Amino acid sequence: MNKKKRWIAGAAALVLLTGLLAGCGGNGNGNGSSAAKNESASNGGAETAKSPVKLTMWGGVPPESGPQEVIDNWNKEHPDVQIEYVRFVNDDDGNLKLDTAMITGQDVDLFVNYTISQASKRKDSGLALDLSQFTDYNIDEKMGGDAASWKIDGKYYGVPTTKSPFFIAMNKEALDAAGLPVPKDWTWDELREYAKKLKGSNQYGFIQNMEPFVDPIDSVLSQEGYTKADGTSNLDHPLVTKWLETLNTMMKEDKTTPPLGEQLTSKMPVEQVFLSGEVPMLNIGAWLLRSSNNFTDFPRDFTIAFAPVPRLVDSADQYVTRGGLGDYISINAKSKHQAEAWEFLKWYxxxxxxxxxxxxxxxxxxxxxxxxxxxxxxxxxxxxYDLDSLMYVMFDNTTPTYVRSLPQEVMDLRAQEYEKYFLGAQTLDQTIEAMVARHNTFLKQNQ
Known part of the structure; x- marks a missing residue:
């Protein structure tokens, strides 16, 4: 009888143990058992095995050019917050891909804006988080006075993280052979003369990346205004005309720079053309270093020197150049991990x-x-590299800077008109008249 009682007691214990184990395993609807909840309550609600927070950062730089090393360094130091980098190409299609991803709720926690107009549109669409809610990082103090150019309606919706110099990259050996010094202050007329002296029998003397192509106009109008005192377009400013005439002459008379039609239709790889030694001067930004350091894909046998972008204005005291700060990194206003994203952004x-x-x-x-x-x-x-000129354009040049803030619609309409001029489809006067008329229409529609 005692033996039977012991058997019954043992069976009952086995049933009880089985029930407890089943309870610990959870149930089909994913809710934890009361036993698990009681255990959680007893240790203050802490999870015993917490999964890391996962963030996604979207940027336009290829991963192998720095971003992946940054992400790997963070992930190694912060096992509780792991970040994945997604590259988008910084062009119209790539920016549309980023915007679509955010609007449709795909994983985007941080993203890089490369122009203030892009950032403004994303702020207006409710996609960029107002960073004023964070009080433990003073952007103005950290980044200096140039940071204010990135404020939108008086607030920061991102952090401008990089110095963004633009410059003329130059083949130092070609300069020396022509007896030309590396300029520290010069005009577009002087660049035109350099291009004539550097031009070979079957080569150009100067080429441009299309991104900073129109910067000379903005260097003037960002200071004097895109509109006049009466509210009408200022795209007929005399220095706009001078820029158009200078480039057109270089393309068609001097033959020192490619005709715009040739450059656009051929999709000329200007970095490759410069680094191969074919053309000795290139108007570009600091991203050139990404390629010029890559001797595997872009072998070269010359030293690169650096000069500031030339000015249209007569006096250096009146000149501002594009640059300042860039890579304006925002937090997605719809991110579920804004606090973690902010910690990464400060560290970055x-x-x-x-x-x-x-x-x-x-x-x-x-x-x-x-x-x-x-x-x-x-x-x-x-x-x-010619280190003296590199240090000058990267660190020591004190020329004031501007950040391009012109609405994309105006950038597009003026490009459409000046392309017609460079292609020979309309005269200079017709081009100026068309730019002004279309800009005035835009201004009226957006009053």
Missing amino acids: SDGGMAPMAAGGRLPASKDANQDDALNSLLGDKRDT
Whole structure:
């Protein structure tokens, strides 16, 4: 009888144990058992095995040019917050892809804006988070006075993280052979003369990346106004005319720079053309370093020197150049992990982004280690650059800067008209008249 009682008691214990184990395993609807809840309550609600928070950052720089190393460094140091980098091409299609991803609720926690107009549109669409809610990081103090150019309606909807110099890259050996010094202050008329002297029998003397192509106009109108005192278009400013005439003459008479039609239809790879030694001067931004440090794909046998972008205005005291700060990184207003994204953004801005310098992106924060960035920028190719001119355009040039803020619609309409001029489809007067008329229409529609 005692033996039977022991058997019954043992069976009952087995049933009880089985029930407990089943309870610990959860049930079909995904809710934890009361036993698990009681255990959680007893240890203050902490999870015993917490999964890392996962963030996604979208940017336009190829992963191998710095972003992946940045992400790997963060992920190694922060096992509780893991980040994935997604590259989009910084063109119309690529920016549309990013916007679509955010609007449709795909994984985007942080994203890079490359123009203030892009950032403004995303803010107006409710996609960029107002960063004024965070009070532990003073963007103006960290980044300096140029940061204010990125404010939208008086607030920051992102952090401008990089110094963004634009310059004329020059073949130093070609300059020396022609007896030409590396300029520190010059005009477009002087660049035109350089191009004549550097032009070979079967080559151009000067080419341009299309992104900064129109910067000379904006360097003037960003200061004097895109509209006149009466509210009408200022696209007939005399220096707009001078820019058009100068380039058209270089294309068609001097034959020192490619006709615009040729450059657009051939999709000329201007970086490759410059780095191969075919053309000795290139108007571009700091992203050139991404390619010029890559001797595998872009082998070269010459030293690169750097000059500021020339001015249209007569006096250097009146000149501003495009540059200042860039790579305006925003947090998606719809992100479920805004606090974690903010912690990453602060870390990135204050030095975590140092590997980005390999692609020409220097950290803007006063607390970033510039020596680390410079070492990353030059790598083992230091002796292939003219360091004096590089340091000047990257760090020492005190020319005031502007950030292009013109609405995309105006940029498009003026490009459509000046392309007709360069293609020979309309005269200079017709071009100016058309730009002004279309700009005035835009202004009236957006009063």
